[in-house]
Amino acid sequence: MSDRESAPDGGTPISTIRNLGPATEEAFLRAGIKSAEALRELGADAAYLALMRAGTAPHFIGYYVLVMGLQGRPWNDCKGAEKTALRKRFDALKAQAAPGPDAAFEAALDRIGVIARR
Template sequence: MAAISTIPNLGPATEALFKAAGITTAEQLRELGADAAYARLLENGARPHFIGYYVIVMGLQGRPWNDCKGAEKAALRKRFDALKSAHFDTNKSEIERILDQIGVVALGSRETTI
């Protein structure tokens, strides 16, 4: 199993974020794909960052991060905005996010499941 940092553009910091979200190998990341993997990062508390998102997309395609331009970049921005909207809750407190992670609070809900 290869380390996530073997994927172009992705280094130790990105690898640590993925590990915290339960994605530990390059194979897992490739299997999930950029959108599902980035959604996991957001659900696990990573702050949304457009460049960070398209760096992952470009890396999984084996392309340099700065190869993203024009219409392709605009399309990726729409995908990023949709992911951010669906998977990043700016109103959720840190404790609510942690409770979600351990399964005490249902995702997308403020009601406890105890």
Template sequence: MSDPVSSIRNLGPAYEESCKRAGIYSAQELRDLGADEAYGRLLQSGSKPHFIGYYVLVMALQGRPWNDCKGEEKKALRKRFDAIVAASYDKGRSEFEAALDAIGVIEKRR
């Protein structure tokens, strides 16, 4: 059996549940996807964007404390976060519509 998402430092049961909703079931799957792809999937599955949640994920996948992100690195991560949100989060769509979009039934709103 593979290790759960919550086996990664800084990621607890709530993050693990969010990952499951996004179709990410193990720590290895999360590592293989990487932070940006995984966070995009979290947003597409209904999670609301939150910068701290994103950089906690980045730090966790690097094996660093969640609050280790500072200065220029944090600014660069903010730009990546904004790009992921722009590409993956549709605040005008209901969770039901987002689910239909995820399975390819309806198109993403612009």
């Protein structure tokens, strides 16, 4: 639980969410997400994307810890097919946050039909 009684926006501190501690709370604050309520409203994917865009290095475990926490589950509850599906979502978020140097070029080639549609 956070040392603060309330979040900067008057809501509940992010660190009250299962699995999320003070360091994660500070990272979300840097990303402009100021309360547990705001984090829940955004959802795991949009919130993690905001974290990466604010400079937090992507880390799969951090992502699925967030997903599990928002569901009220322990972080180590993520296994099997669920973990595989979350890995795909995480990889897509990473690509969205920081597309590679050739992303614009590949998008242009795709638009003119040079790259086969997936």
